Amino acid sequence: MVRPERRTVRDVRKGNQSMLLRTLYFHGPASRNELTRLTGLSAATVSSMTGDLLAENVVVEAGHVESDGGRPRVILRVNPVYGYAIGVDVADTHVRVELFDLEMNEKAKVEYALRPARHDIELVVRHILAGIDVVLADGGVSAGQVLGVGVGVPGIVERGGDVLVHAKTFGWDGVPLGAMMRAGTTFPVFIDNGAKTMGQAELWFGAGRGAGDAVIVLIGSGVGATVVTDGTTFRGVSSSAGELGHTKIVVNGRICRCGGRGCLEAYVGAEAILDRAGIPTRTADWQAELAGLLETGSPVLAETATYLGVGLSNLINLINPERIVIGGWAGLLLGRHLLAEIRAASADNSLAQPYAATSIVLGRLGPDAVALGAATLVLEKFLSAHPAAQASAVQ
Template identity: 35%
Template sequence: MARHTARDLRSENRFEVLHALFELGPSTRQELARHTGLSPATVATLVTEFLSGGVLHIAAVERNTGGRPQERLTIDPDRGRIVGVDVAETYVDATVYDLALGALGHGEAALDEHENDPDYVVDGILRVIESAVEDGGTERERIIGVGVSMPGHVHPDTGVSVFAPNWDWHDVHIEKMLEKVLPVPVYVDNPLKAVILSEMWFGVGSVVDSMAVVNLGTGVGAGIAIDGSLLRGTTNNAGEWGHTLLELDGRQCRCGRRGCVEAYLGAPGLRTTLAEIDPEHPTLRQSRQRDFVEAVADGLAAGDPALTGLARRTSRYLAAALGDLVNLLNIPSVTLTGWTSDALAEWLVPALRDELPHHVMPGSLPGLTVEPSRVPGNAVALGMAAFTLQQFLTRLGLASPAGTRPRPDPDHGIDRSRQGQRL
């Protein structure tokens, strides 16, 4: 793995200050220094850079008796617009945000899950971005960047979709394809990294520093943060919990292995489980994954016994798989996100909580919470917007991208007060 350089630490310090402003709201330099643990001199320098780049503005000046006036700083939402895009095997979802990551406009469209041509996917992305821009009444020249989450293994520093098993993609240069048709910089990453960043900034990250966000959809995976740091791994492939083993020599997984977690908890896996319970069940006639999952939710609400059995069995699979994750990482918080989770959490979560004690070691069980994510809107799109904001700071000369391989840099001017920074 690449070593941490002075440039990386300065980038992390800058993003830490920005993160503090999202958490605290309008803040003084002293409050930012206390919240981040950075030195007052470092915060003062970074604030000056942010002000010069138009990222921050002075919201108020407070005059204290006998002391110097204090400026209360806030992010300037009108500095630009960012588009966050969530691309999955069955849909594209896009949201336009202001610079303070307030949602302004939204667009979504279904993708044919049986169509995997990259040009087809790119066309779907463009159409949904256009829809979101129109919905938000956004002037196109104000868009400063687009962040696009792609399923599977992605290299954000090269913009390449290395491997997307459900599409059978190998080394697709998706960022270059998008930049040819979009007039703004594009940043590409993996949805697991996006959802954990969203949870760190806008979810349970406000109360815990270590957590996993489990994404349930066509595929499954886990975004992971340990001690406040997003876990990427050597090649940005950390979090492929869906391709850990649930059953030796079990169901065939699209990745090529047998018995993977995804083969039981992904939407196609739920279909397989229902077929084992009741091969003639009418819900199996739903050909599209999202229609199938919605029909399962409707049937559970109506008390359908076969679908109740499906939920019970799926909760046991999920508890066993999450037990391994919790035992390995000793994390205090697991949140569920993704369109399958959104549809079925009402039935899965209570059964999951009952089942987990049978799979989690006693030392990791106290204080463990499992709940649906409370991040507003689309957590993937929001996380991609936050990553894209960082890229915008890079282009302003205010940061260096955390996802890229660092270059040699003189080791000077470093604030070493917080070396385990977020991102």
């Protein structure tokens, strides 16, 4: 029998401080009285903890409000410039590096192009490290103000002794991205699948906000998803849950980039759509080509809406989500032109009751949501532990 872990007074205080900070971040600005009501902590505990956070400049005063018969109440907020987070999106065609303050306002951005056929890991890491230097210089932020770097990558992110990335479409098989980043920077680094980082961003700040059970779908050249149950991302036993693009929709169908046949990605991923329309993809600007195709009325578009609707119906029947959010640069393009058709195809292939309980909507955070989501990995650490005590290891 495993004995329950004993919690010290320090553990309890740390947990209370984390709850207070998260509450203030997501529900603030707020007064101490409001924080007492929202957290369930005692007024004395809230007063003591906010005093400490104010002294460390983690929290700042944001004005006053009148109270009933007493002195005006001080309104508090998390200090947006206490520190900064860097978010990185590693995609088929680019490495994008962005700098954010703690309110997730973009302060600087740089992008490096990648050839779809070349994803050399050393080149990708060089772009990330160079991009960090660029955004800090452009944003006027010193290294000491950076709380960490979040990186969103394709494929499966394996955690153990170190972070390894398995991205078959990139030719990455157990790439030690964690160790490579640690060798190139002293900042804390947090690595996750790009669909999951985008999903967290939409869940916290975008179209997924307020949904306890949701699926956020990323469609670019590939297809991935974040599955959220009871407000928590479901990862599965090996952190590979959400590989929606590699669910099968056609038996012995088109060859997918993963090497399998009939995968959803082989029909609704951007590269696959262009290929099915007869548009060369080797040297094309995929985003421009897809945008142009969507203006043509090509029969490939109706087929794509049907395939995607079928893929979403599988989610509806299997998971019964409250909300499905379609994001990613290709997903947003498809949704702006074909959302009605996608919903209709999903309805035609779903059980009536679960479909009626699900809304299918577009993401609100735009094509940069993966980088924003990667930065939320840093923000999550900031909110869950005392800022000064953040771990320096790659996670």
